[in-house]
Amino acid sequence: DSGVTQTPKHLITATGQRVTLRCSPRSGDLSVYWYQQSLDQGLQFLIQYYNGEERAKGNILERFSAQQFPDLHSELNLSSLELGDSALYFCASSVEVAGGAETQYFGPGTRLLVL
Amino acid sequence: AQSVTQLGSHVSVSEGALVLLRCNYSSSVPPYLFWYVQYPNQGLQLLLKYTSAATLVKGINGFEAEFKKSETSFHLTKPSAHMSDAAEYFCAVIHQGAQKLVFGQGTRLTINP
Numbered sequence: 001d002s003g004v005t006q007t008p009k010h011l012i013t014a015t016g017q018r019v020t021l022r023c024s025p026r027s028g029d030l031s032v033y034w035y036q037q038s039l040d041q042g043l044q045f046l047i048q049y050y051n052g053e054e055r056a057k058g059n060i061l062e063r064f065s066a067q068q069f070p071d072l073h074s075e076l077n078l079s080s081l082e083l084g085d086s087a088l089y090f091c092a093s094s095v096e097v098a099g100g101a102e103t104q105y106f107g108p109g110t111r112l113l114v115l
Numbered sequence: 116a117q118s119v120t121q122l123g124s125h126v127s128v129s130e131g132a133l134v135l136l137r138c139n140y141s142s143s144v145p146p147y148l149f150w151y152v153q154y155p156n157q158g159l160q161l162l163l164k165y166t167s168a169a170t171l172v173k174g175i176n177g178f179e180a181e182f183k184k185s186e187t188s189f190h191l192t193k194p195s196a197h198m199s200d201a202a203e204y205f206c207a208v209i210h211q212g213a214q215k216l217v218f219g220q221g222t223r224l225t226i227n228p
Contacts (some may be wrong), residue, residue: 001158002122002158004158025189031214033214033215033216035216042219042220043205043216043218043221044218045208045215045216045217048214048215055214056214056215058215088159090159092159092216096214099137100165101164101209102215103145103149103161103164104161105161106151106158106159106160107158108158109158110158
């Protein structure tokens with residue numbers, strides 16, 4: 001158990017819908033990362049937040065957005081869903097010391113299926 | 116741009132045999148390197164990481180990896196495979212000063228009895 005929790009574990013929805021994925025980081029971690037794992041794209045970085053502020057952005061679609069709240073939990077919002085958005089979405093957290101050498105601890109993921 | 120390449124999407128070894136999973140990186144300066152393991156229906160778990168302290172890095176579950184700058188490699192090894200090692204393994208890189216992990220495509224390890 002990494003200490004990172006994600007809800008829900010599974011999500012089934014229809015095209016065009018909107019969903020929200022939730023992540024609670026490890027106690028004391030200020031940084032939250034979102035990754036998408038799909039069969040065709042592999043594991044890809046989406047976005048990072050640090051203490052409530054967006055820090056880095058990766059291959060995140062405009063239909064997707066995220067935020068980190070004062071209690072440090074984070075939500076990833078996916079809208080106008082398409083079949084291709086079906087994937088496993090991971091959240092990771094770290095304390096974030098400058099330099100990038102620290103470990104990112106991953107949650108169990110949310111498996112999204114868009115029908 | 117930094118990237119990481121894992122040679123072999125599937126590797127199969129016999130129980131008790133040597134495990135060797137290959138990873139090569141491309142970066143203008145030595146990056147930080149990681150190996151993660153993903154068991155079926157689970158998240159990613161850190162096996163080990165290289166942060167320039169020592170070129171031979173020992174991780175959990177008997178795995179180790181050696182950073183070779185001349186070969187731009189960070190191959191993962193385990194002397195004797197166990198059935199419980201069956202999983203998908205990901206090599207990842209972070210450039211110094213950056214934060215996002217860049218993953219290889221993964222190698223699925225199968226252990227034959």
